[in-house]
Amino acid sequence: xxxxxxxxxxxxxxxxxxxxxxxxxxxxxxxxxxxxxxxxxxxxxxxxxxxxxxxxxxxxxxxxxxxxxxxxxxxxxxxxxxxxxxxxxxxxxxxxxxxxxxxxxxxxxxxxxxxxxxxxxxxxxxxxxxxxxxxxxxxxxxxxxxxxxxxxxxxxxxxxxxxxxxxxxxxxxxxxxxxxxxxxxxxxxxx
Ligand SMILES: Cc1cc2nc3c(=O)[nH]c(=O)nc-3n(C[C@H](O)[C@H](O)[C@H](O)COP(=O)(O)O)c2cc1C
Numbered sequence: 001x002x003x004x005x006x007x008x009x010x011x012x013x014x015x016x017x018x019x020x021x022x023x024x025x026x027x028x029x030x031x032x033x034x035x036x037x038x039x040x041x042x043x044x045x046x047x048x049x050x051x052x053x054x055x056x057x058x059x060x061x062x063x064x065x066x067x068x069x070x071x072x073x074x075x076x077x078x079x080x081x082x083x084x085x086x087x088x089x090x091x092x093x094x095x096x097x098x099x100x101x102x103x104x105x106x107x108x109x110x111x112x113x114x115x116x117x118x119x120x121x122x123x124x125x126x127x128x129x130x131x132x133x134x135x136x137x138x139x140x141x142x143x144x145x146x147x148x149x150x151x152x153x154x155x156x157x158x159x160x161x162x163x164x165x166x167x168x169x170x171x172x173x174x175x176x177x178x179x180x181x182x183x184x185x186x187x188x189x190x191x
Contacts, residue, residue, distance in 0.1 A: 013113070014110065017109060017110050017113055018161075018167075019076075019109075019119075019120045019121065020076070020118035020119060020120050020149075020151075020153045020157045021075060021076035021120045021149070021157065022076075022079055022153065022154045022156060022157040023076075023079040023080045023081060023118070023149070023150075023151030023152060023153060023154065023157070024079075024151065024152045024153070024154050025081070026081070026151070026152040027081050027082075028058075028081055028082045028117060028150055028151060028152075030058070032112075032115050032116075032117060032150075033056050033058060033082055033084075033150070035111070035115060036084065036108050036111045036112055036115065036117075036150065037054050037056055037084055037108070039107050039108055039110075039111040040052070040054055040084065040086070040104040040105075040107060040108045040111075041054065041104075043100070043103045043104040043107050044100075044103060045100040045103070045104075046096045046099065046100055049100075051088050051089055051096075051097050051100055051101075052086050052087065052088055052100065052101055052104055053086075053087040053088075053142070054084055054085070054086060054087075054104075055084065055085040055086075055087060055136055055138075055144070056082070056084055057082060057083040057084065057085060057136075058081075058082050060081050060082075062135065063077050063080055063081070063082060063083045063149075064077065064078055065135055066083065066085070066132050066135050066136065066147065067080070067149075069124075069128055069131040069132045069135055070122065070124040070125065070128045070131075070132050070147070071128075073122050073123055073124065073125055073128075074122040074124060074128075074132075074147055074149075075122075076120035076122050076147075076149035077122065077147060077149045079151070079154075080120075080149035080150055080151045081150070081151045082149075082150045082151060083147055083148060083149050083150055084108060084147070084148045084150065085132075085136055085144045085146070085147050085148075086101045086104060086105060086144065086145070086146045086147075086148075087136075087138055087142045087143065087144050088100070088101050088142065088143060088145070089141060089142060089143075090140075090141055090142055090143045091141070098145070101145065101146045102146070105121050105146050105148055106121070108148050109121060109148060112148075112150055117150055117151060117152060118150075118151065118152065118153040118157065119148050119149060119150050119151075120148070120149045121146060121147070121148055122146075122147045122148075122149065123145055123146060123147075124144060124145055124146075124147065129143055129144065129145070132144055169185060173185035
């Protein structure tokens with residue numbers, strides 16, 4: 001292996017982290033949930049304020065009802081045996097809280113893969129937040145925006161969603177060295 005190939009090989013499993021939105025009936029264990037949520041709890045946050053509170057949802061019926069409340073964005077919860085909801089303060093530095101919850105969410109997504117599970121991140125759209133919060137007994141002053149569905153992927157969910165190498169834009173569109181380049185892909189808002 002060439003020296004430059006070694007780092008890429010070492011990080012291969014990180015590059016392969018993908019979203020799963022369809023799960024089998026196989027349950028997850030409390031030990032898996034505890035380990036994953038501890039990874040979230042140990043994530044870094046702005047000024048180490050740890051603005052999050054993690055709601056572990058191990059009641060399959062509750063997970064499904066939260067999935068219905070936030071559908072279609074939260075459709076991954078319709079089949080997931082478990083989920084983790086991240087609550088953050090509703091007021092104040094919203095960008096900072098969203099950044100921190102994103103850091104914790106992605107770490108838990110990766111952690112799920114490391115303990116033999118799969119996971120999918122979903123956002124609860126603003127219009128659906130009150131009903132999701134009601135199901136989760138979230139008090140005033142807090143919002144639940146990010147949910148992580150957890151479970152064992154179905155065979156279909158294990159299949160690549162796109163051709164090899166095609167799930168992300170090519171490196172030359174996205175990355176430069178030593179400053180901006182005109183060859184970087186222009187920003188195109190999703191349609
Ligand atoms: C901030 C954020 C919010 C997301 N919200 C949703 C969502 O509401 N519903 C959903 O199904 N996927 C959601 N996703 C997952 C993205 O759609 C997914 O990361 C993207 O399609 C790439 O998928 P892949 O990693 O499997 O290739 C979200 C991802 C992030 C980072």
